Amino acid sequence: MAPTIILVRHAQALHNLSVLGRAQCNSLKENLVPKITGPNAELDVGLIIVSPMRRTIETALLAFGELGIPMEAHAGWQENSTQPCDTGSPIPSLRQEFPQVNFDHVDPVYPDKTSPSGKKYFNTKQAIMARGQEVLRDLKQRKEKAIIVVSHSGFLRSGVTGRWFMNADYRVFDFVDEDGEKDESGLVKIKEREWTVKEGGLGWSFEEAVELGDGLPDEEPALN
Incomplete structure (x- = not known):
């Protein structure tokens, strides 16, 4: 059976997580951790995946770092744009800064997303x-x-779910064909659980949905 997935947007960051960002992480921790640990846990989490960027890693460590759950970095979950704030740091520097995270399986091309190699x-x-x-x-x-x-937020909304995510908010999804619904398009589809489907698990996000791909540019970027 495919896993349930809990998708979280990072907390607010200004270089490092801001004071507000740390407060957001604390709210995320207080809300979600009881659902994944202890006798009343609804979700048996066995892995935490992070985009290899400081704000996502810091959010994961502040909210879930004390749980002892393995944490892996994955380049596929990075943000969309090529702006400096959305382009990650080289993996060797991140390894030194965050030894709690496994970077062994990060795509070697990371953080390149403008050259032919990073297409x-x-x-x-x-x-x-x-x-x-x-x-x-x-x-x-x-x-x-x-x-x-x-x-x-951008990748979660336009590339994966069609839903809005405010800072540190989360939504919970199951794979569509795991609950008896079949899709003949060949696409992998997910369905949000009822208890986060409106404004997210913390109630901080917009309720309306958008189409996947909404607002994304069609043209190829100029290559380096």
């Missing part, structure tokens, strides 16, 4: 929607019962 990470509708499908296929094959992913 799968381009900020285009085609590339981002394809990347969304790739990360979902990867999750669907995992053996854990539930997985937390800490990622970014």
Whole structure:
């Protein structure tokens, strides 16, 4: 059976997590941790996946770092744009800064997303929607019962879910064909659980949905 996935947007960050960001992480921790640990846990989380960027890693460590759950970095969950704030640091520096995180399986091309080598990470509708499908296929094959992913609002919304995520808010999804619904398009699809479907698990997010790919550019970027 495919795992349940808990998708989390990172908390507010200004270089490092801001005072507000740390407060957001505390709210996330207080709300979600009881649902994944202890006698009344609804979700048996066996893995935490993070986008290899400081704000996502810091959010994951502050909210879930004391749980002892393995934490892995994955380049597929990085943000869409090529702006400096959305382009990650080289993995060797992140390894030194965050020894709690496993960086062994990060795509070696990271953080490149402007050269031909980084084409799968381009900020285009085609590339981002394809990347969304790739990360979902990867999750669907995992053996854990539930997985937390800490990622970014743009990619979560336009590439994966069609839903809005405010800072540190989360939504919970199951794979569509795991509950008897079949899809003949060949696409991997997910369905949000009722208790987060409106404004997110913390109630901080917009309720309305958008189409996947909404607002993404169609043109290829200029290559370095």
